[in-house]
Structure formats: structure tokens, C-alpha cells
Amino acid sequence: MSQEEQATVEQIIESLKEEVRKEILVALDDPTKHTDLLKLVNDIQRLGIAYCFEQELEQVFSHIYTVYGNNWNGGSISLWFRLLRQQGFFVSCDIFNKYKDNEGCYKESLIADVQGILELYEAAYMRVPGEVVLDDALAFTKKQLQNITKDPLRWNCTHSISKHIEEALERPILKRLPRLDALRYIPFYEQQDLHNKSLLRLAKLDFNRLQSLHKKELSQLSKWWKGFDPPNNLHYVRDRLVEIYFWNLGVYFEPQYSRSRLFLTKAVNSIAILDETYDSYGTYEELEIFTKAIQRWSVTCIDVLPDYMKLPYKILLDCFSEMEEIMGTEGKAYQVNYAKESIKELSRCYMAEAKWRHEDYVPTMAEHESVTFISCAYVAIATSSFVSMGDIVSEESFKWALSHPPLLKSASAINRIMDDIVGHKEQQRKHVVSSVECYMTEHNVTEEQVYVLFNQRVEDEWKNMNHEFLRRKDIPMALKVRMFNMARVMDMLYKYDDMLKNVGEEFQDYIKSLFINVMSV
Incomplete structure (x- = not known):
């Protein structure tokens, strides 16, 4: 696309954004339109363009919460509840008791409303520990939606709605990566009779605009990576730059985080090299030397390292010193120092393994978790992801991440448990025992029993994350969302298999859709 064409597209995007902004503000001032306003907000979020309207959406949610509190009396209670909780408003789930009969069961009359069942299902995933009314709602709606997908014609479901329900059963909104959700929601939204044409056009143009930015970033990172000549100089390391960039795009896709994303990809690529060095290549004695060098974090340590460790060490140091220089020009070099500390902690845990x-x-389960919840690298990734995120990040933000807060512990638990479940049967070489084996040994139970318990633990950790998200008002929303996105990446890549290791058709389709195939406008 020429610069002239690019400028024209930018103008159209700005004009469409202005149109949508006006629509939001007009509906905000008219209480009779508040139900439609929430539907519009839902569409904006699902279409992947919420970041274009951050201020307007904050205004909407604050206004809705101020006016209605816990007593929403507009349209869908479920939609209102999910959107408010997603935005950090701890609205009460007691409102759902009106859907129950005298015996405490969800009313059979709800079954006829397919859209209502789907919305209640999505709302139920916003539950926190102890919210029985939502646990019941999830069991009830999941069963009904499964029945609907078995015989959609009986429920007057179009193919489009039926597919939409199947996708929801596969992965609820809470667990979806926003960029991939937009990819699926845009064509679904287009098929709806009453879709907003301006909104749809904006979503498609913005998707393509971001795709162009992401391609440029990936191209820049590929040049950086190829400069090390990995096949010859890092022969034991798998080349996974594209997959790692995809992972980090899951953490944040928005244009304002471009510099953070470039740094995070380099940092995570360095972590992947460390992981393979510790896990499958270095001898115990060599790894002791390597760990000491990482703790010292000095170029003078290169001389004492075995030859094959010199380049991984240099890549790590150079990646962080380059970012330190950039952040130093803004008086924020301290941010990179915190990220370094997280890498040092990570290497100590790799050494413990x-x-x-x-x-x-x-090890016992307690010992295992104290090490492996850090060696899964989510503390290091979260801390590194904050670097260069703008004014929302303070020194306190980094101290919070390095203190292993519950929100990050839960994201790490989801990472470690899902990874261990899919990886357990594939282990052949000498390895660190997984949490599956630790639990089997400690509690004398079968592999299948552990899988059931661990899958339940993952669901409980999502509840815990919801609770921390709603409870910690002192942590900026954008930072808490990073933790959720990290957990979402795991759910997408490790739900049934290790998609990073066994790159199949589904993952290849994601790569093509996000980086190659332009959306027709």
C-alpha cells in the first residue's frame, strides 16, 4: 500500500471512529437506550476495537454503575453482569436468583431463549470462589447449549448461531485471546441482519491496519534473530521466533505497545534459549557456572562460560542492555532492572530443577510448586511485559509483579498445570518430574484421577483470577489484563496438546490469518 493510500485509510478509520463515538455518547444520555448501548459496547469489544474507545467505554461503565448499581433493570442481566465485571466492577451475582424456582433450580422456561442461555453461560464464567448461583448457572447452561448443538433445527438455530454456540462451548469469552476472538466475531457479526455497517467497516479496516504493523514487527524481529545464524551457532535450540511473537501478540496486540512487544519477544526468545540450555543440553556442572554468570549479569563472565553458552549469554545481556539504553533516555532504566531481576530468579529455579x-x-507438591510456578517463566514474562507500557506503569507495578501476587500465581498455575498435563505422556528422556507424577506419588492416585483434579484446579484458578481482578483496584486495569491474556494464551495453546511443539493445521491457520490473509472490506 502506498503512503497516499495509507493516509486515505487512516482518514476513513478516524471518520468511522468519530461516528461510533457520537453513537456511544448519544445513547449514554438517553436511559431508554442503555440496553442497546451495552449491546454496542459488547460488539465493540468482540470486534477487537475496544482500545480505540477506551475513554468512552470507561465513561459508559462508570455511568451505568453509578445509575444502576447492583439493580440493573434494562435488558439482558447476563450481558450487563459480564460486561461490568470484565471492566472491574464487582456487581453482585444475587440478581441471578430471580432465574431460579422455589426449589433453587434454574427455571425450565429459560430454555426457550437460546440467546439468553448463551449470555447466561458467558456471564457464569465471571464467577469468583463461593458464588454457587453462578456455578449452578454454568452447569445448567452448558447442558442446554450442548442439547441445542445436537439438534439446532429444533431450537430454530441458524447455522451461524449454532457454530457460535459450539465455539462458546469450546472456549468462553473469558478465556479467548481478543485478537483471535475478533477474527471469528467479525464474520459472525457481518451475518447478523441488524449489524452496524460503520462498526463492521471500522473493525475490518483496523484489523488490516494492525496486521500490517504486526508484519513489520515480525520482519524486524526475524532480521534480529537471523543475525545470530541459529542453525550453526545455536544448533540445539528450536527456532520458534514466529510462535513466540504470536504468544506475545496474545499478551498485547494494541499499537501503543509496539515497543514493549518487540522487547518482550526478544526477552522471551532469550528465555526459551535458557530453558532449552537448562532442560536438555547443559551438564549439571556447566549449568552451575551458567547460573552464577546470570546472577552476576556482566559481560566479563563470558570468558568463564563453555563455548556453546557464550552466545546465549550475550543475546540475553544485549537484549536487556539495548532496552535499558532506550528507557534510560526517558529516565526509566529502572524498569529494565526489575525485568533483569525476574530473569535471575528464573535461572535460579531452572537450576533447582x-x-x-x-x-x-x-519433590513434594509444595516443593514442586514453589519452584515450577516460577520456572514456567510467567513472573519473568509479566515483569518484562510491563517495560515501556507508558505512564500506567510505576515502580510499584514492578514490585507488585516480583512479589508473586495471587493474580500472577494463578496465571502461573494455569500455565504449569496445563503444560504438565499435555506434556506428561510425551516425556521420554531424563526429565524433572512433572506435577502429575509428584501428585501421583504423594497421594497414591492414578494418572486419570490427577487429570480430573488438575483440570478442576485450573477452573478454580480462573475463579481466583476473577476475584483478584475485581479486588485489586490499586493495580491499573491494563496490567491486570496482561495476566489474563497470559492465561488465555495457555488455554489456546495447551488445551488438548502442546501446539507450540506440535504445530498443526489449526495453529498454522492462526498464523496465516493474523499475519498473511488480509480481511476483505
Whole structure:
């Protein structure tokens, strides 16, 4: 696209954004339009363009919460509840008791309303521990939606709605990566008779605009990576730059985080090299030297390292010193120092695992979690992701991440458990025992029993994340969302298999859709 064409597209996008802004503000001032306003907000979010209207959406949610509190009396209670909780407003779930009969069961009359059932299903995933009314709602709606997909004609469901329900059963909105959700929601929205044409056009143009930015970033990162000549100089390391960039795009896709995303991709690529060095290549004695070098974090340590460790060490140091220089020009070099501390902590945990492997030691579950919830790298990734995110990030933000807060612990637990479940059967070489084996040994139960318990634990951790998200008003929303996105990446890549390791057709389609195939406008 020429610069002239690009400028024209930018103008059209700005004009469409202005049109949508006016629509939001007009509906905000008219109480009779508040139900339609929430539907519009839902569409804006699902179409992947919420970041274009951050101020307007904040205004909407604050106004709705101020006017109605816990007593929403507009249209769909479920939609209102989910949207408000997603925005950090801890509205009460007691409002759903009106859907129950005298015996505490959800009313059979609800079954006829397919859209209502779907909305209640999505709302139920916003539950926190102890909200029985939502646990019941989830069990009830899941069963009904499964029945609908078995015989959609009986429920007057179009193919489009039936497919939409199947996708919801596969992965609720709470667990979806926003960029991939937009990819699916845009064509679904287009098929709806009453869709907003301006909104649809904006979503498509913006999708393509972001795709162009992401392609440029990936091209820049590929040049950086190829400069190390990995096949010859890092022969034991898998080349996974595209997959790692995809992962980080899941953490944040918005244009304002471009610099953060470039740094995070380099940092995570460095972490992946460390992981493979500790996990499958270095000897115990070599890893001890490597760990000490990482703790010292000095270019002078290169001389004491075995030859094959020199380049990984240099890549790590250079990646962080480059960003330190950039952030130093803004007086924020301290941000990179916190990210370095997270890498040092990560290497200590990698070393602890190497020691277990070296000594054939089977840790207790408590010991295992204290190390592996950090060695899954989510503390390091979260801390590094905050670098260069703008004024929302303070020194307190980094201290919070490094203190292993509950929100990050839960995201790490989801990471570790899902990884261990799919990886357990594939382990052949000498390895650190997984949490599956630890639990089996400690509690004398079968593999299948552990899978059931662990899958339930993952669901409980999502509840815990919801609770922390709603409870911690002192942490900026944008930082809390990073934790959720990290958990969402895991759900997408590790739900049934290790999609990073076994790159199949589904993952390849995601790559093509996000980086190659332009959306027709």
C-alpha cells in the first residue's frame, strides 16, 4: 500500500471512529437506550476495537454503575453482569436468583431463549470462589447449549448461531485471546441482519491496519534473530521466533505497545534459549557456572562460560542492555532492572530443577510448586511485559509483579498445570518430574484421577483470577489484563496438546490469518 493510500485509510478509520463515538455518547444520555448501548459496547469489544474507545467505554461503565448499581433493570442481566465485571466492577451475582424456582433450580422456561442461555453461560464464567448461583448457572447452561448443538433445527438455530454456540462451548469469552476472538466475531457479526455497517467497516479496516504493523514487527524481529545464524551457532535450540511473537501478540496486540512487544519477544526468545540450555543440553556442572554468570549479569563472565553458552549469554545481556539504553533516555532504566531481576530468579529455579534431575529427586507438591510456578517463566514474562507500557506503569507495578501476587500465581498455575498435563505422556528422556507424577506419588492416585483434579484446579484458578481482578483496584486495569491474556494464551495453546511443539493445521491457520490473509472490506 502506498503512503497516499495509507493516509486515505487512516482518514476513513478516524471518520468511522468519530461516528461510533457520537453513537456511544448519544445513547449514554438517553436511559431508554442503555440496553442497546451495552449491546454496542459488547460488539465493540468482540470486534477487537475496544482500545480505540477506551475513554468512552470507561465513561459508559462508570455511568451505568453509578445509575444502576447492583439493580440493573434494562435488558439482558447476563450481558450487563459480564460486561461490568470484565471492566472491574464487582456487581453482585444475587440478581441471578430471580432465574431460579422455589426449589433453587434454574427455571425450565429459560430454555426457550437460546440467546439468553448463551449470555447466561458467558456471564457464569465471571464467577469468583463461593458464588454457587453462578456455578449452578454454568452447569445448567452448558447442558442446554450442548442439547441445542445436537439438534439446532429444533431450537430454530441458524447455522451461524449454532457454530457460535459450539465455539462458546469450546472456549468462553473469558478465556479467548481478543485478537483471535475478533477474527471469528467479525464474520459472525457481518451475518447478523441488524449489524452496524460503520462498526463492521471500522473493525475490518483496523484489523488490516494492525496486521500490517504486526508484519513489520515480525520482519524486524526475524532480521534480529537471523543475525545470530541459529542453525550453526545455536544448533540445539528450536527456532520458534514466529510462535513466540504470536504468544506475545496474545499478551498485547494494541499499537501503543509496539515497543514493549518487540522487547518482550526478544526477552522471551532469550528465555526459551535458557530453558532449552537448562532442560536438555547443559551438564549439571556447566549449568552451575551458567547460573552464577546470570546472577552476576556482566559481560566479563563470558570468558568463564563453555563455548556453546557464550552466545546465549550475550543475546540475553544485549537484549536487556539495548532496552535499558532506550528507557534510560526517558529516565526509566529502572524498569529494565526489575525485568533483569525476574530473569535471575528464573535461572535460579531452572537450576533447582536441574539439581532435582541430577539427584533423581522427587519433590513434594509444595516443593514442586514453589519452584515450577516460577520456572514456567510467567513472573519473568509479566515483569518484562510491563517495560515501556507508558505512564500506567510505576515502580510499584514492578514490585507488585516480583512479589508473586495471587493474580500472577494463578496465571502461573494455569500455565504449569496445563503444560504438565499435555506434556506428561510425551516425556521420554531424563526429565524433572512433572506435577502429575509428584501428585501421583504423594497421594497414591492414578494418572486419570490427577487429570480430573488438575483440570478442576485450573477452573478454580480462573475463579481466583476473577476475584483478584475485581479486588485489586490499586493495580491499573491494563496490567491486570496482561495476566489474563497470559492465561488465555495457555488455554489456546495447551488445551488438548502442546501446539507450540506440535504445530498443526489449526495453529498454522492462526498464523496465516493474523499475519498473511488480509480481511476483505
